[in-house]
């Protein structure tokens with residue numbers, strides 16, 4: 001039990017494998033005294049999933065920590081900026097758009113702006129009152145200037161990227177700069193030690209490979225956690241019905257076509273369509289529930305969506321790739337000396353792009369709390385499981401919120417989301433609370449993935465009604481004045497950004513030529 005943990009083996013070379021390798025290597029390979037060895041093994045026979053193209057702003061810190069250049073990242077991963085999500089037709093068919101931006105309401109941490117906004121809700125949308133996102137999105141603006149240093153923004157941002165290129169980029173960096181050992185081989189079986197730990201992996205060409213800690217990043221195969229340990233899968237299809245997607249890449253018809261600042265998410269009769277703008281192409285996909293619609297209908301929806309951009313003839317010729325998944329996650333994510341990260345641990349639909357950020361959080365916790373010995377590993381595992389079980393629960397509640405407060409009733413799909421038996425208790429409790437109280441800091445723990453502001457943006461973007469009690473309605477004159485001042489400042493700030501910031505296309509072209517200043 002006192003054996004030191006010295007050798008870590010990551011199985012799988014998709015975004016999960018390489019991000020985890022990078023984060024652990026950046027934290028520990030400099031720790032020569034402890035002599036940690038990090039190996040990543042990837043099958044030449046099983047391709048990576050190759051989708052997953054929207055990140056959170058957290059990816060900036062992750063990349064910075066791993067030590068990559070942001071300029072190289074943009075150039076090599078065909079990356080662009082993501083400043084939030086624009087939700088179209090989610091309230092009703094034809095209802096227009098609302099935003100869930102990455103910027104928190106300016107000053108909103110000290111003062112609950114949403115409470116002050118409610119009395120003027122008919123005059124201005126919540127997002128327009130407290131942040132510049134609509135101005136940015138309407139003008140396809142970048143979040144920074146060419147002179148702004150790497151990883152710094154005038155407005156908060158994450159990335160849109162090419163998932164295939166991202167893995168190649170991380171792989172090169174991890175091998176060349178961080179000392180990660182890379183083995184290309186297929187794992188055929190898993191060998192147990194007497195105590196039930198994994199002792200080694202048998203590979204096709206390299207024989208048996210042993211390690212002290214194994215990280216399962218094998219995607220849907222879930223080779224170690226799922227197949228070997230048979231950790232039960234907690235299926236969440238009852239809550240989140242979507243289990244399939246048709247995905248396609250489309251070219252821009254014009255090399256100077258604008259690049260959108262947000263992921264566009266357009267609700268459909270039985271699901272929704274994502275639309276992600278990269279410098280050289282768009283990635284578009286229709287996520288849907290196979291229990292509520294057919295592939296043929298979804299293809300028609302996708303073609304109708306694409307027609308204005310690429311024309312009827314081209315839209316009719318698309319050959320999308322079909323992806324299917326069982327929404328849910330493993331009940332235990334760290335078992336014995338094996339921890340699962342990425343799709344091997346679980347996956348639910350990509351609304352709000354939570355998969356890559358969960359990978360980042362998992363990798364960070366493993367790196368920060370890397371058990372010194374086998375003896376302490378069970379304690380770390382218990383804490384890891386508790387934390388990530390909670391993350392999964394909160395993500396599921398937050399995604400379900402989008403469906404529950406929608407007024408769409410056009411199909412059984414939207415009706416079924418209203419059935420109370422499909423709604424998590426935690427979500428119903430929060431919605432009950434927010435009928436008379438505006439969500440804020442005390443409602444959402446500070447270590448939750450979605451902050452209070454995310455709830456405000458989605459609830460009030462979708463027209464949720466909070467009836468404030470009379471005592472709160474009669475706001476102190478000072479508060480009303482303060483809020484009015486803050487709303488005005490937001491308009492000024494938005495106009496300054498419109499005057500100052502280049503478009504995404506202009507900045508990304510410049511970036512190719514000159515690069516950002518290194519930090």
Ligand SMILES: Cc1cc2nc3c(=O)[nH]c(=O)nc-3n(C[C@H](O)[C@H](O)[C@H](O)COP(=O)(O)OP(=O)(O)OC[C@H]3O[C@@H](n4cnc5c(N)ncnc54)[C@H](O)[C@@H]3O)c2cc1C
Nearest residue numbers: 012013014016043049051052054187218219342343355356
């Ligand atoms: C439709 C869809 C849209 C998505 N959109 C987003 C999004 O916008 N944002 C977001 O954050 N996430 C998104 N995701 C999720 C995202 O794609 C994944 O979380 C991410 O790519 C990580 O995948 P992975 O590395 O876990 O698995 P994979 O990419 O599948 O990698 C699995 C690896 O395991 C290896 N492997 C498998 N079996 C063996 C074996 N026997 N021996 C050795 N190696 C083996 C394979 O070779 C491969 O390298 C989306 C997912 C889907 C399905």
